[in-house]
Amino acid sequence: MGVGIEVTNLNAWYGTNHTLQDINLPVPANHATALIGPSGCGKSTFVRCLNRMHETNPVARVTGSVRIGDQDIYADASPVEVRRRVGMVFQRPNPFPTMSIYDNVCSGLKLNGFRNRKMLDEVVERSLRQSALWDEVKDDLKKKSGASLSGGQQQRMCIARALAVDPEVLLMDEPASALDPVSTSKIEDLIFELKSQYTIVIVTHNMQQAARVAEKTGFFLNGRLVEFDSTHKIFTNPSDKRTEDYITGRFG
Amino acid sequence: MRTATDHAATALAILATILVVAPLIAIFFYLVYKGASSLNLAFFTQIPKPEGEVGGGMANAIIGSAVILAIASVIGIPIGIGGGIYLAEYGRGTKLANAVRFTADVLNGVPSIVMGIAAYALVVVPMHHFSAFAGGVALGIMMIPTVTRSTEEMLLMVPHAVREAALGLGVPSWRSVLAITLKTASPGVVTGCMLAFARVAGETAPLLFTALGNQFWSVSLNREIAALPLQIYIYAISPYDDQHRLAWAASLVLIVLIVLSVALVRYVAGRGVLKGAS
Numbered sequence A: 001m002g003v004g005i006e007v008t009n010l011n012a013w014y015g016t017n018h019t020l021q022d023i024n025l026p027v028p029a030n031h032a033t034a035l036i037g038p039s040g041c042g043k044s045t046f047v048r049c050l051n052r053m054h055e056t057n058p059v060a061r062v063t064g065s066v067r068i069g070d071q072d073i074y075a076d077a078s079p080v081e082v083r084r085r086v087g088m089v090f091q092r093p094n095p096f097p098t099m100s101i102y103d104n105v106c107s108g109l110k111l112n113g114f115r116n117r118k119m120l121d122e123v124v125e126r127s128l129r130q131s132a133l134w135d136e137v138k139d140d141l142k143k144k145s146g147a148s149l150s151g152g153q154q155q156r157m158c159i160a161r162a163l164a165v166d167p168e169v170l171l172m173d174e175p176a177s178a179l180d181p182v183s184t185s186k187i188e189d190l191i192f193e194l195k196s197q198y199t200i201v202i203v204t205h206n207m208q209q210a211a212r213v214a215e216k217t218g219f220f221l222n223g224r225l226v227e228f229d230s231t232h233k234i235f236t237n238p239s240d241k242r243t244e245d246y247i248t249g250r251f252g
Numbered sequence B: 001m002r003t004a005t006d007h008a009a010t011a012l013a014i015l016a017t018i019l020v021v022a023p024l025i026a027i028f029f030y031l032v033y034k035g036a037s038s039l040n041l042a043f044f045t046q047i048p049k050p051e052g053e054v055g056g057g058m059a060n061a062i063i064g065s066a067v068i069l070a071i072a073s074v075i076g077i078p079i080g081i082g083g084g085i086y087l088a089e090y091g092r093g094t095k096l097a098n099a100v101r102f103t104a105d106v107l108n109g110v111p112s113i114v115m116g117i118a119a120y121a122l123v124v125v126p127m128h129h130f131s132a133f134a135g136g137v138a139l140g141i142m143m144i145p146t147v148t149r150s151t152e153e154m155l156l157m158v159p160h161a162v163r164e165a166a167l168g169l170g171v172p173s174w175r176s177v178l179a180i181t182l183k184t185a186s187p188g189v190v191t192g193c194m195l196a197f198a199r200v201a202g203e204t205a206p207l208l209f210t211a212l213g214n215q216f217w218s219v220s221l222n223r224e225i226a227a228l229p230l231q232i233y234i235y236a237i238s239p240y241d242d243q244h245r246l247a248w249a250a251s252l253v254l255i256v257l258i259v260l261s262v263a264l265v266r267y268v269a270g271r272g273v274l275k276g277a278s
Helices: A043-050 A079-085 A101-105 A107-111 A117-130 A134-140 A151-164 A181-194 A207-213 A231-236 A241-247 B002-038 B041-045 B059-090 B095-109 B112-127 B132-156 B160-168 B173-184 B186-201 B228-236 B241-270
Strands: A005-014 A017-027 A032-036 A060-068 A086-089 A169-173 A199-203 A216-221 A224-230
Touching: A005 A043, A017 A043, A017 A224, A032 A043, A032 A207, A043 A060, A043 A169, A043 A199, A043 A216, A079 A086, A086 A151, A101 A107, A101 A117, A101 A151, A107 A117, A107 A151, A107 B173, A117 A134, A117 A151, A117 A181, A134 A151, A151 A169, A151 A181, A151 B160, A181 A199, A181 A207, A199 A207, A207 A231, A216 A231, A216 A241, A224 A231, A224 A241, A231 A241, B002 B241, B041 B059, B041 B241, B059 B095, B059 B132, B059 B173, B059 B186, B059 B228, B059 B241, B095 B132, B112 B132, B132 B186, B160 B173, B173 B186, B186 B241, B228 B241
Parallel strands: A032 A199, A032 A216, A086 A169, A169 A199
Antiparallel strands: A005 A017, A005 A060, A216 A224
């Protein structure tokens, strides 16, 4: 089951560049939360702070607290532990090029030492069914390289790979921006399905997408969270003028 | 006009290709012409005959080369790959990494006879005698810089997204480096190791005062050992025609063995690569 996330006074830097400033935001459990805003507004940095991927860049720095469930991920856990609880799907599909579809999906488990074949078989099937890819690939799971799938299939395989380690939270950083419209709608359907079991945070450039999949939406601008409310409110009656300008297409 | 330019460019490319391949083919056929007639069962099964006697073979030198190269690979490949991993994954931009990279490049340019002297001082002098091990150390040290630099370059070609995918799954970074990054780069890394192997396989100078050479059977790591390049050197400067012929034959065998071992390693390393994998 998903858990809620409580972000308090989060600040992030790349070198001297203060990319996130005083972010406070509660992400509800088992819902999809969308983050919108123009390029460079900090929304990607924000999700990367939620699984401590931000700090893999040597010049990056973070202050503040992020509680996932009842754990402060910066005080009480190692980055490796955090990333097992918080799965991530990236902007471009990033399959492991040398691995089969099967090995790609269970790579998280295998690389953490799980070897039980029967269990791995089950996890691979369950994850691929969850990501709606099972029927398309079940016949060449071990024969085909993950990199040989189409872009949309690769992205669903990457979602299956993230789900296979049984995370509580799923972060998606513009998961459909490199995909065609049919693949995009499949990914959106998927988010709809998955949010009953996981807490989902999705970064998107596409405001219709945010409106379709998310219950809550946050609007970022220049490293600050301008407004965070129900998606309906953000898109119909935003409190902040800047949010209104953005969603009505006056800038960004 | 454009078509003419295109044809000219194609012709130039073909000419360049021929110029690249021609020396190799020429050398190979010349070796076959000079050496093939001396190849017989005795060449592969017997040890050299005493001075002046006709016949004999190079069995001890073939095995000796294999032993020395095995030692060199055991030393050179792991250290070289380790260094490459450090440069590409951990040391990026640090002073130590720049120093290591510079050292590797300098080491690559050090004349091979100097490597022999170094191994002589490091291994032969403390052990008080020449040995197969000393020869292996000399060649192993020579392999390190080539393997290190090629491993580094191949690792840097692995897309950043692949590393992020592994880290994002909660894979510890050392494991991600070995199981994901290095594995993704492995075809290139294997090629680099094979280049280093093929280069040192034909080295004579570093073996002159380390492995020394041996006219008798020996596979002991602790004693002087024969090697094909050394045997070629000794026979080529000898006054006997029969030994000259054996030297040609040995040169041919050396080249064929190098090609075969490189091909074998590439075949083994290439198996298990899946359809559609780049």
